[in-house]
Amino acid sequence: MLAHHFGLWARTSASRGFPLLQVLDRWDSNLYSRIVTDGYTWPLWAFLPLYPGTVWLLRQGPGGTLPPQLVGCLLSTLCLVAFVAWNTRWSRQGRLTGTLTPGTGWGWFLLLYGPASFTLHSHHTEGLFLLLSFGALAFASRGSLLPTALLVALCVWTRNQGVFVAITAALLLARHGSSWRERCVRFAALGALALLAFGGLLAFEWARAGDPFMFMKAQREWNHVDSVWGAIRGLWLGNPWHQGFNGWLLLRHVFGLLWLAAALALLRRDRALGLYALLSLAVMLPQGDLGNAFRFGAVLFPLMFLAGDWLATRPVWLRWTVALLVVWLNHKVTHAYAIGRWAY
Numbered sequence: 600m601l602a603h604h605f606g607l608w609a610r611t612s613a614s615r616g617f618p619l620l621q622v623l624d625r626w627d628s629n630l631y632s633r634i635v636t637d638g639y640t641w642p643l644w645a646f647l648p649l650y651p652g653t654v655w656l657l658r659q660g661p662g663g664t665l666p667p668q669l670v671g672c673l674l675s676t677l678c679l680v681a682f683v684a685w686n687t688r689w690s691r692q693g694r695l696t697g698t699l700t701p702g703t704g705w706g707w708f709l710l711l712y713g714p715a716s717f718t719l720h721s722h723h724t725e726g727l728f729l730l731l732s733f734g735a736l737a738f739a740s741r742g743s744l745l746p747t748a749l750l751v752a753l754c755v756w757t758r759n760q761g762v763f764v765a766i767t768a769a770l771l772l773a774r775h776g777s778s779w780r781e782r783c784v785r786f787a788a789l790g791a792l793a794l795l796a797f798g799g800l801l802a803f804e805w806a807r808a809g810d811p812f813m814f815m816k817a818q819r820e821w822n823h824v825d826s827v828w829g830a831i832r833g834l835w836l837g838n839p840w841h842q843g844f845n846g847w848l849l850l851r852h853v854f855g856l857l858w859l860a861a862a863l864a865l866l867r868r869d870r871a872l873g874l875y876a877l878l879s880l881a882v883m884l885p886q887g888d889l890g891n892a893f894r895f896g897a898v899l900f901p902l903m904f905l906a907g908d909w910l911a912t913r914p915v916w917l918r919w920t921v922a923l924l925v926v927w928l929n930h931k932v933t934h935a936y937a938i939g940r941w942a943y
Contacts, residue, residue: 611937623668628722632667645817649756650724668722675726706907715893739768742775752796765793770871833887855889894943
């Protein structure tokens with residue numbers, strides 16, 4: 600996957616006549632670069648601080664001269680490799696159960712070739728969040744409070760979905776209680792530590808921007824609806840800005856429908872992880888459509904693992920037909936990012 604994507608970007612750069620560094624600095628990557636080099640300004644407060652802060656810190660090592668997108672790609676790629684190594688090692692040691700690790704190679708395939716998997720190794724938050732969220736859920740499933748709390752706190756500082764990781768981890772942790780009282784204590788303990796981390800984020804926003812909720816206000820600059828009906832209407836592309844046929848947006852909604860089906864199947868296997876998948880899908884509805892579905896789904900490793908393992912049980916002709924379609928879509932989305940088209 601890495602060879603495919605970086606090879607595609609290098610070829611696109613050469614054939615289109617623009618620098619490879621420009622290919623790596625499209626859309627949100629460019630906004631992260633601006634935060635790293637110039638600091639936060641409006642409306643860049645919409646992006647939470649852990650990822651750009653980490654890139655800034657790593658960039659200081661070589662004297663602050665390396666392009667931020669290059670440092671970001673290195674960081675994300677290392678996080679992705681670390682996730683694969685950690686997951687594989689714990690799986691072989693019998694320390695992971697259920698859908699936190701795939702049972703077949705098809706599970707890995709669907710994760711690494713999800714539509715926007717390029718975000719897992721490029722200048723985006725996904726690689727870091729994938730590693731942190733896996734660690735939080737893996738430690739929670741083993742009943743380890745302190746490492747779970749630390750990783751949950753880092754998730755909260757990385758993406759809005761970090762709040763969903765906190766809820767899921769608290770539910771997983773509570774399972775290790777021998778009574779309802781102990782389960783509630785475990786859930787509340789992690790919840791309190793997660794709230795403390797969120798309070799730290801609000802303090803950071805207040806100190807730097809003068810408003811503890813600056814990131815929420817900045818996020819209102821994105822497309823959003825002003826009613827529940829508008830959110831629901833977006834499911835069939837019925838909002839005012841949906842003019843004419845848009846095949847790529849329709850593909851994102853098809854992906855969202857498959858996501859919903861897989862999430863319901865995951866819910867039957869594991870209620871906590873199924874809830875995590877459903878919340879991650881539902882959080883897009885206030886935007887009025889599923890225009891970010893490819894990116895939001897990239898980090899949902901339990902969902903991709905379950906879907907891949909299910910695919911492994913299907914007839915050979917169906918498996919390889921789906922595989923070809925998945926690779927084609929992944930290739931087109933990765934290329935779209937390179938040339939500056941919407942790829943999330």
